[in-house]
Amino acid sequence: MRVLVVGAGIIGAALADRLTRPAPGAPARVTVVEAEGPGAGTSGTSYAWINANDPADPAYHRFRTAAMSAWRDLAAGFGAPAWYRPSGNVTWAAADGAKERLADRVARLSGLGYAAELITSHRLRELEPHVAAPPDALIAHYPGEAHLHGGPAARALVRRARDSGADLVAARRTVRLNTDGDRVTGVRLDDGRDLDADLTVCAAGRHSPALLATAGAALPLVDPSEPGSAAPCLVATTSAAEGVLNGLVHAPGLSARPAATGGLVLEADDLDAGTDETASPAHVRAVGDELLARARALVPALTAQVAEVRRCVRPLPVDGYPLVGFQRPGLYTAVTHSGITLAPHLAALIAEEIAGRPSGALAPYRPNRAAPHP
Ligand SMILES: Cc1cc2nc3c(=O)[nH]c(=O)nc-3n(C[C@H](O)[C@H](O)[C@H](O)COP(=O)(O)OP(=O)(O)OC[C@H]3O[C@@H](n4cnc5c(N)ncnc54)[C@H](O)[C@@H]3O)c2cc1C
Structure with a gap:
């Protein structure tokens, strides 16, 4: 055939x-x-986060957990390749409603047998020593999640x-x-x-x-060309920032993870919402600057600059x-x-x-x- x-x-x-x-x-x-x-x-x-982090549809959640397991097997066949990073994911919520939603998500995911736990700020410091979270944040850890280059x-x-x-x-x-x-x-x-x-x-x-x-x-x-389409987005990578993040970090207003190049990959849903396929170079630069400002708030020791902001389109059914x-x-x-x-x-x-x-x-x-x- x-x-x-x-x-x-x-x-x-x-x-x-x-x-x-x-x-x-x-x-x-x-x-x-x-x-x-x-x-x-x-x-x-x-952004390439390998996860089944949404409990809303248990059948699709199971489909995705099977996919996470398929990645573990595939990567093992390559002998722990550098492009598959089983790093886990930390996230937190600071506002009251957001805390309730996060606690509910962790409880529902745990109920589905998914590795999801609430952790202390001390544990967050062990996992991500360079990250600053508000002292009263509710913090969650998903140790089975991964990211891919x-x-x-x-x-x-x-x-x-x-x-x-x-x-x-x-x-x-x-x-x-x-x-x-x-x-x-x-x-x-x-x-x-x-x-x-x-x-x-x-x-x-x-x-x-x-x-x-x-x-x-x-x-x-x-259709990415429709006004307000959810498909177009912008992803920034920074210059070298070795060791500042160990894995995926989802803070309010910023998703961040290590990049293959040694910098960070940065993305924010709210900034994507204002982006369309014809976004001007000035808009793209402004989004890059904003992502970097949020990354510096997340990692106060970060000295890296924006290396690149790439336009991309989600293949979104x-x-x-x-x-x-x-x-x-x-x-x-x-x-x-x-x-x-x-x-x-x-x-x-x-x-x-x-x-x-x-x-x-x-x-x-x-x-x-x-x-x-x-
Ligand atoms: C910003 C962003 C964040 C994302 N975050 C996540 C995430 O965290 N987790 C997750 O699981 N997914 C995420 N996704 C979605 C995920 O990246 C995509 O679903 C996935 O990469 C799609 O892979 P693909 O092989 O279908 O498409 P592509 O990677 O686009 O590959 C299609 C290939 O086809 C080629 N091609 C196209 N037309 C032709 C043609 N006519 N002839 C020959 N070749 C052609 C292209 O050159 C391309 O290489 C994200 C996507 C974006 C944009």
Whole structure:
């Protein structure tokens, strides 16, 4: 079976790797087509927190905890790689309502068997000695959570897939899906070449709707060009700040973690809310400055500067849940937010489906679902 994966972000890379692992019924030939290079898209910019930190939907929470476990197994197979950081996560709340919500979340997550605990400020100092939290903060620790350096991870997965026989066609854009009647038969590249396949997997992240539209297929992703869209965002990285954070820290108004480059990755939801795809360079700079000011309040000893502020677009399904499954004969789609968390688990389930064994775990997340996920 010839399988063609369009996109080498974390989803396409994890799938290519999985499809080339020794397994009964594995496809004979895997080709990955990537417009730039592995990990160059959203996965390389992502905040990349591997978690199942929301107890609201217990079934989806279980799906995500399975994904956290899939990452542990995958990383172990690479021998504790530098791109997978099982660092844990600390967070706190300072305002009264926020404290109640955090206490409730920790209780509900614990009730679901998730590693979640309230800790003292002394314990916070042991975990994150350089971080300043208000003395009366309610502090939570999630020791099982992790973060990923998405670019290096995608590249490592594609490298291993190639070592196991996959082909990579890099720096080549897929301009359309080729069809024969209802069946997708492969893709056309931007150099005019056609690549034939028994199955084409669309793992093109935020660009998937445009690609699928070339075969008349639709995908309900949030449109980043709509005013007030939740998809566009800004992520800052700082210059070197070795050792100032050990893991993920979620303070009111700031999410921060160590970056692969030795600096920090900084993001804030409230600042993303005022960002659109056409945000001016002045706006982008102002967001970078604000993120740095918040980081200095979080880590008073921080002397780093903003090194880069990257625009990015979340591949955000309209109802927030994954879009995974066959869309047409010869066409499989795998697009999701939380793709960093979910990638290896999805890859394992998708490989089963490609081998002819439909996955019950994926049944709620089909791309053609008529109604939004409840
Ligand atoms: C700011 C931010 C924070 C986030 N935080 C988290 C988080 O904490 N935890 C989490 O789990 N998730 C998080 N996400 C979401 C997560 O990053 C994404 O779900 C995930 O990276 C998507 O991976 P992907 O492989 O589908 O897409 P991408 O990484 O974008 O990969 C798609 C690839 O396809 C290629 N491509 C596109 N079109 C074509 C074409 N026509 N031909 C050939 N190649 C093509 C692109 O070049 C790209 O490399 C965050 C996202 C953002 C933006």
